[in-house]
Amino acid sequence: MHNPLPLSLLLTLLLSLAPLASAQFGFFEQMFGGGGGGQQQHQHQQQAHNVPSDSAIYRSNFDRMHCDNYLCPDTLACVHFPHHCPCPWPAHEDKFELAGEAGGSRICVSRGGFKPGEAARKVELARKGLL
Structure with missing residues (x-):
């Protein structure tokens, strides 16, 4: 027991x-x-x-930045010329510089699903007016 x-x-x-x-x-x-x-x-x-659906936070950050040259509007990076702005998502985007007045500009193209070099080919076709 x-x-x-x-x-x-x-x-x-x-x-x-x-x-x-x-x-x-x-x-x-x-x-x-x-x-x-x-x-x-x-x-x-x-x-x-959740962040607000307006741009107040962005404008507040933009207004606080000090840059003697060019302040990139999408990354808030301070660079000498607009075409020197980095892409916001460099691991997922390819940067292409465009010629133009005042040093040109740049575009960022998503790499998503494209073969290597495919984004550059499409940008070149667009420059030629073929796309």
């Missing part, structure tokens, strides 16, 4: 497992939107992370 657990040990064991059970059910409640309160809190947190 085996001895039953003393009552104090049993209570200690149950109390130590309570936080685990609460954490487990809290996880499922959060995952599946149970209880409603967690869902409202999640929506509030999500709204706190």
